[in-house]
Amino acid sequence: MRYVLFICTDPEGEPYDAATDDPQAWWEPLQASGQYVIGDRLRPVEDATTVRVRAGERIITDGPFTESREWIAGFDVVEADDLDAAIEIAAGHPMARFGRIEVRPVWPL
Amino acid sequence: MTAPTERGAAAAVAAVVADDHPRVMAAVVGTLGDWSIAEDAVQDALERALARWPADGVPDSPAAWITTVARRRGIDLLRSRAAADRAAERLAHEPAAEPDDASGASGFPHDDERLALLHTACHPAIAADARAALALRAVLGVPVERIARLFGVGEDAMQKRLVRARAKIRNAGIPYRVPGPAELPGRSEGVRQVLYGLFAIGYAAPADADARAAASEAIRLARLLRELTPERTHERVEADGLLALMLLQHARRDARVRADGSAVPLPEQDRDRWDRALAREGLALVDAALALAASSGLAGGRHLVHAAIAAEHVRPELAARIDHGRVVELYRVLERLDGSPFVVLNRAIAQANDGDAEGGLAALDEVADALERHHLLHAARGDLLRRVGRDAEAAEALRRGAGLAPTDAERRALVEAAAAAEAGR
Numbered sequence: 001m002r003y004v005l006f007i008c009t010d011p012e013g014e015p016y017d018a019a020t021d022d023p024q025a026w027w028e029p030l031q032a033s034g035q036y037v038i039g040d041r042l043r044p045v046e047d048a049t050t051v052r053v054r055a056g057e058r059i060i061t062d063g064p065f066t067e068s069r070e071w072i073a074g075f076d077v078v079e080a081d082d083l084d085a086a087i088e089i090a091a092g093h094p095m096a097r098f099g100r101i102e103v104r105p106v107w108p109l
Numbered sequence: 110m111t112a113p114t115e116r117g118a119a120a121a122v123a124a125v126v127a128d129d130h131p132r133v134m135a136a137v138v139g140t141l142g143d144w145s146i147a148e149d150a151v152q153d154a155l156e157r158a159l160a161r162w163p164a165d166g167v168p169d170s171p172a173a174w175i176t177t178v179a180r181r182r183g184i185d186l187l188r189s190r191a192a193a194d195r196a197a198e199r200l201a202h203e204p205a206a207e208p209d210d211a212s213g214a215s216g217f218p219h220d221d222e223r224l225a226l227l228h229t230a231c232h233p234a235i236a237a238d239a240r241a242a243l244a245l246r247a248v249l250g251v252p253v254e255r256i257a258r259l260f261g262v263g264e265d266a267m268q269k270r271l272v273r274a275r276a277k278i279r280n281a282g283i284p285y286r287v288p289g290p291a292e293l294p295g296r297s298e299g300v301r302q303v304l305y306g307l308f309a310i311g312y313a314a315p316a317d318a319d320a321r322a323a324a325s326e327a328i329r330l331a332r333l334l335r336e337l338t339p340e341r342t343h344e345r346v347e348a349d350g351l352l353a354l355m356l357l358q359h360a361r362r363d364a365r366v367r368a369d370g371s372a373v374p375l376p377e378q379d380r381d382r383w384d385r386a387l388a389r390e391g392l393a394l395v396d397a398a399l400a401l402a403a404s405s406g407l408a409g410g411r412h413l414v415h416a417a418i419a420a421e422h423v424r425p426e427l428a429a430r431i432d433h434g435r436v437v438e439l440y441r442v443l444e445r446l447d448g449s450p451f452v453v454l455n456r457a458i459a460q461a462n463d464g465d466a467e468g469g470l471a472a473l474d475e476v477a478d479a480l481e482r483h484h485l486l487h488a489a490r491g492d493l494l495r496r497v498g499r500d501a502e503a504a505e506a507l508r509r510g511a512g513l514a515p516t517d518a519e520r521r522a523l524v525e526a527a528a529a530a531e532a533g534r
Contacts, residue, residue: 082283083232107280
């Protein structure tokens with residue numbers, strides 16, 4: 001199954017530790033095993049733009065679609081056999097400790 | 110084949126539900142790989158048995174017949190459902206999983222598969238309020254209407270909860286297997302907590318017949334969990350502890366409650382109303398598990414320690430008095446395993462029972478902030494203050510507790526205790 005991991009910030013997360021929180025160490029084995037599909041960091045919410053079309057009119061606003069102390073800082077798309085395998089992958093991501101990760105199965109059309 | 114009769118057929122179907130449901134369900138989920146279709150298929154197979162056995166006779170192995178029919182029905186359901194591509198693909202690669210002999214007893218899953226069923230039903234990714242219900246429905250085959258009553262919700266609401274949980278299993282890809290060694294301790298602890306949570310519904314409301322039935326169902330699941338957990342493992346010691354804890358508490362169910370629904374404190378309980386058979390079974394389990402844990406180096410966890418504490422309270426049914434010093438000691442062990450402030454609160458009461466009320470009051474101070482809004486803190490403080498003769502402060506604490514009590518019965522009891530403290534009675 002394919003899962004999207006939304007890498008989120010969390011004000012209540014543990015402190016960041018540059019020595020152990022190395023995304024490269026998380027990413028490389030997934031890349032090697034072919035489970036890694038795609039992913040990236042995202043620029044902060046200050047750089048977000050929200051687009052809506054209402055009654056045919058485009059409404060463009062600065063910022064994210066909700067005001068929140070937590071936001072999505074990145075995403076990774078992985079292939080995993082099942083939810084437990086996806087949880088295992090997510091738990092190994094450094095941001096699971098100093099942020100939080102939302103695991104969502106994709107819903108193909 | 111047994112000669113056909115309608116009543117014999119109905120009894121045989123009921124016996125499969127009562128005795129073999131976990132095995133049947135595990136076998137069918139194992140083949141189909143789809144939880145909700147498996148549940149529907151087993152239900153269909155039971156209905157088909159009710160329709161066919163009165164005319165055809167009851168097969169020699171009713172559970173195997175149900176399993177085979179349910180698997181076939183499930184495969185039909187899978188084929189007819191376009192969204193089931195994934196499971197159908199899995200089936201295509203496992204042709205051997207479908208038995209071709211409807212009367213054979215083969216094809217039953219190993220213990221592991223029933224254990225997997227319990228772990229899947231209690232998976233932490235399933236909504237907390239659905240896990241126990243799903244275990245009752247899928248593992249034990251308890252009807253939805255009855256599960257709804259156990260939880261004090263409407264049948265429609267419970268049906269929705271179950272539908273949602275099954276959808277999550279399918280859509281999120283929650284696996285159907287016993288977790289691997291790395292995940293097992295945490296996941297098994299989760300299963301035990303779900304089962305104890307179900308039991309606690311009955312323990313919290315001993316006067317309510319439906320709630321008490323929840324405790325009985327929890328005991329059935331705990332027995333199954335224990336039976337399926339490999340011996341001489343930490344998980345088994347804890348499963349022993351969980352079952353023992355339930356049995357020891359359930360043994361006192363009739364003595365714990367007055368006709369008006371209020372609780373009877375342990376020293377005032379009529380021990381003749383304890384269920385001695387259950388108590389003895391619980392004691393034997395605790396003692397065996399403690400002995401095994403001590404001799405083999407297998408660590409017991411919080412359920413075993415809780416059971417050991419409950420055992421010390423039940424044991425004097427046979428002896429003269431509770432060994433309160435031992436109870437204090439066990440609560441201290443439990444504090445290291447379980448940081449809950451309620452453990453400290455219970456230790457404080459045990460200290461007072463052991464003759465050290467001042468020490469108990471000091472222990473209550475440790476958790477005063479954490480439990481400030483909980484009536485049990487103030488009830489315990491009032492009780493301990495009375496033991497050291499500080500009646501005015503005791504009355505104040507008991508009134509405070511009464512103001513926070515969640516049920517009328519508890520509120521009344523605390524108001525009366527406050528009045529007694531005030532009058533110095």
